[in-house]
Amino acid sequence: MLLEVRDLHVEFKTRDGVARAVNGVNYSVAEGETLAVLGESGSGKSVTAQAVMGILDMPPGRIAGGEILFKGKDLLRMKEEERRRIRGAEMAMIFQDALSSLNPVLSVGAQLGEMYEVHRGMSRKDAKGKAVELMDRVKIPAAKERVGDYPHQFSGGMRQRIMIAMALALEPSLIIADEPTTALDVTVQAQVMDLLAELQRELNMGLILITHDLGVVADVADKIAVMYAGRIVEAAPVHEIYKAPAHPYTRGLLDSIPRLDQKGQELYAIKGLPPNLLAIPPGCAFNPRCPMAQAVCRTDVPPLYRVTESPVERTSACHFWKECLHG
Amino acid sequence: MPEHNEPAYDPLQPGEGEAIAPTGQGGPMDLALDEAESLEKTLGDDSTGPGPGPQEKPRSLWSDAWHQLRRNPVFIISSLMILFLVIISIWPQLIASGDPLQCDLSKSQQGSSPGHPFGYDTQGCDVYTRTVYGARASITVGVCATLGAAFLGSLLGGLAGFFGGWGDALLSRVADIFFGIPVVLGGLVFLSVVTSTTVWPVVGFIVLLGWPQIARIGRGSVITAKQNDYVQAARALGAGNSRMMLRHVAPNAIAPVIVVATIALGTYIALEATLSFLGVGLRPPTVSWGIDISNAASQIRNAPHMLLWPAGALSLTVLAFIMLGDAVRDALDPKLR
Ligand SMILES: Nc1ncnc2c1ncn2[C@@H]1O[C@H](COP(=O)(O)OP(=O)(O)OP(=O)(O)O)[C@@H](O)[C@H]1O
Numbered sequence: 220m221l222l223e224v225r226d227l228h229v230e231f232k233t234r235d236g237v238a239r240a241v242n243g244v245n246y247s248v249a250e251g252e253t254l255a256v257l258g259e260s261g262s263g264k265s266v267t268a269q270a271v272m273g274i275l276d277m278p279p280g281r282i283a284g285g286e287i288l289f290k291g292k293d294l295l296r297m298k299e300e301e302r303r304r305i306r307g308a309e310m311a312m313i314f315q316d317a318l319s320s321l322n323p324v325l326s327v328g329a330q331l332g333e334m335y336e337v338h339r340g341m342s343r344k345d346a347k348g349k350a351v352e353l354m355d356r357v358k359i360p361a362a363k364e365r366v367g368d369y370p371h372q373f374s375g376g377m378r379q380r381i382m383i384a385m386a387l388a389l390e391p392s393l394i395i396a397d398e399p400t401t402a403l404d405v406t407v408q409a410q411v412m413d414l415l416a417e418l419q420r421e422l423n424m425g426l427i428l429i430t431h432d433l434g435v436v437a438d439v440a441d442k443i444a445v446m447y448a449g450r451i452v453e454a455a456p457v458h459e460i461y462k463a464p465a466h467p468y469t470r471g472l473l474d475s476i477p478r479l480d481q482k483g484q485e486l487y488a489i490k491g492l493p494p495n496l497l498a499i500p501p502g503c504a505f506n507p508r509c510p511m512a513q514a515v516c517r518t519d520v521p522p523l524y525r526v527t528e529s530p531v532e533r534t535s536a537c538h539f540w541k542e543c544l545h546g
Numbered sequence: 547m548p549e550h551n552e553p554a555y556d557p558l559q560p561g562e563g564e565a566i567a568p569t570g571q572g573g574p575m576d577l578a579l580d581e582a583e584s585l586e587k588t589l590g591d592d593s594t595g596p597g598p599g600p601q602e603k604p605r606s607l608w609s610d611a612w613h614q615l616r617r618n619p620v621f622i623i624s625s626l627m628i629l630f631l632v633i634i635s636i637w638p639q640l641i642a643s644g645d646p647l648q649c650d651l652s653k654s655q656q657g658s659s660p661g662h663p664f665g666y667d668t669q670g671c672d673v674y675t676r677t678v679y680g681a682r683a684s685i686t687v688g689v690c691a692t693l694g695a696a697f698l699g700s701l702l703g704g705l706a707g708f709f710g711g712w713g714d715a716l717l718s719r720v721a722d723i724f725f726g727i728p729v730v731l732g733g734l735v736f737l738s739v740v741t742s743t744t745v746w747p748v749v750g751f752i753v754l755l756g757w758p759q760i761a762r763i764g765r766g767s768v769i770t771a772k773q774n775d776y777v778q779a780a781r782a783l784g785a786g787n788s789r790m791m792l793r794h795v796a797p798n799a800i801a802p803v804i805v806v807a808t809i810a811l812g813t814y815i816a817l818e819a820t821l822s823f824l825g826v827g828l829r830p831p832t833v834s835w836g837i838d839i840s841n842a843a844s845q846i847r848n849a850p851h852m853l854l855w856p857a858g859a860l861s862l863t864v865l866a867f868i869m870l871g872d873a874v875r876d877a878l879d880p881k882l883r
Pocket residue numbers: 231232233238240258259260261262263264265266267276279280496
């Protein structure tokens with residue numbers, strides 16, 4: 220396994236108390252595999268990713284427990300220097316908003332070249348040559364002429380390509396893309412996603428795709444992890460989850476996708492609000508909003524039930540996963 | 547500059563102000579059309595081709611700021627004044643032939659006369675010559691104190707802001723202590739024990755009082771710059787602390803420091819004059835507007851011209867630097883645009 224996150228806990232110290240943003244996340248990605256992470260805003264998707272990358276703000280953040288195994292080694296026990304060498308070279312991250320993720324005072328060529336300067340010790344001139352190659356690779360027209368341009372001189376889609384180029388510069392084995400297309404308009408979204416998927420195949424990378432867009436997920440992901448209140452509530456291969464979700468929260472998410480055959484009807488939305496991370500409800504965190512909640516849901520935290528073992532593992536954190544799956 | 551890349555505009559592309567599709571580029575056409583890349587480039591001045599009013603896009607924060615400054619009359623006036631002051635403080639002989647220390651008591655407090663347009667002071671020194679030579683002390687103190695305070699302040703403030711933690715807390719308290727020193731009282735206490743006649747004790751005192759202000763600004767803007775996504779992105783791609791600081795944080799945090807330092811320069815000059823007026827700043831034989839104002843103040847009824855000229859020169863100098871600071875702020879603060 221390329222990456223395995225085991226029982227990860229992350230807390231933030233805030234003025235009002237300790238916010239438990241990640242409460243025992245488990246997920247894994249293999250080489251060449253795409254894992255989509257879904258969930259409402261604030262469910263801890265980005266925080267988990269930041270913990271994996273090692274770019275969490277500490278303080279106020281703190282990793283309160285768990286393991287992050289990358290190629291078998293626990294990242295949380297590594298020295299910072301060792302982790303820094305892994306960042307960018309073996310695992311890289313693509314952020315949501317490429318404009319704000321690129322330094323406005325440096326040309327894109329300088330920023331792309333920086334990857335080679337930092338990790339390969341290349342001279343600035345050689346690095347610039349590499350930058351042009353990278354820009355060609357992500358299909359930026361007239362790369363040679365534009366390598367000296369500044370981020371604000373590019374369109375949103377082109378900027379996101381540049382971010383992708385930066386992340387892929389050293390051919391890492393794992394890429395985390397945190398909502399890489401949310402800031403783009405629809406036609407460009409598809410192009411950027413295609414490019415990412417193509418490069419992933421070419422380099423046989425593991426990809427963790429954090430997204431709100433269930434449409435994208437169906438196209439590119441191999442498996443899905445659904446997060447709620449800092450926990451993975453359901454993990455399954457893509458087609459199975461679309462066929463029959465084993466958690467009421469996943470069902471709610473799927474039902475809230477607009478569908479062509481229901482045009483004109485009101486969109487379904489999950490009732491209620493995501494929980495306050497300072498005071499997560501006892502029992503199942505989803506119980507106050509759950510249409511299937513019973514007494515046990517308010518008292519007992521559901522363990523991760525194994526829905527299927529083979530050929531692929533499928534898990535659900537619902538006491539009533541069977542009812543959900545079949546009902 | 548790739549001059550040959552002047553985009554050929556496609557008349558079929560509806561120009562949405564700035565969306566211009568490049569044609570004849572080797573890249574895949576679908577990309578070129580779909581993402582109608584805006585290829586406007588700054589090809590020198592106004593060499594933008596035909597098309598629906600393509601906007602010339604300046605290339606970076608700094609060239610952007612320079613672009614704006616050049617058009618700002620406040621900047622032009624203040625920098626011409628400052629240029630003049632700098633020149634006469636280096637070569638006062640250019641416009642004043644006399645010697646500021648050569649005085650003739652028999653001419654004490656005489657008014658304007660041919661060749662001596664500003665008259666004489668109590669000692670019988672030529673007021674015009676002294677006013678011209680006084681620029682040197684003011685400019686020297688102002689520039690040196692600003693450089694010192696800006697260096698110390700931005701270094702300490704920047705490090706505190708970047709690393710945070712106890713060092714930050716300590717620095718903030720130390721800065722508070724220096725902030726708490728009343729300028730005049732502090733000057734009277736610290737500088738009255740100094741016997742040197744050079745400008746350095748005064749410069750040192752102003753740096754000591756001035757750095758906390760710049761440290762605060764620098765700390766704040768480093769904290770702001772550090773929170774930018776691109777700093778986190780650089781970290782995610784493996785940049786170390788020093789690289790992040792020097793390449794990603796500092797260039798994006800320096801603008802407010804420059805603005806505050808420019809404005810501070812004017813106030814430092816005024817502070818030097820204040821200290822000299824009180825007799826604890828610069829001392830004779832150094833020629834300083836503050837000293838001359840102090841000598842003239844008691845004679846204001848008999849010989850107002852003695853006060854008028856050095857005080858006027860001081861006011862204009864301070865004003866010039868504050869105007870420059872204002873213009874620089876307007877150019878560097880994108881939020882005000
Ligand atoms: N630096 C921080 N300090 C304090 N709290 C934080 C910090 N970063 C994240 N959090 C908290 O952690 C929780 C999870 O945030 P996270 O960014 O992971 O959500 P998300 O699932 O990525 O949501 P979105 O879909 O909006 O990106 C949030 O409630 C947020 O308030």
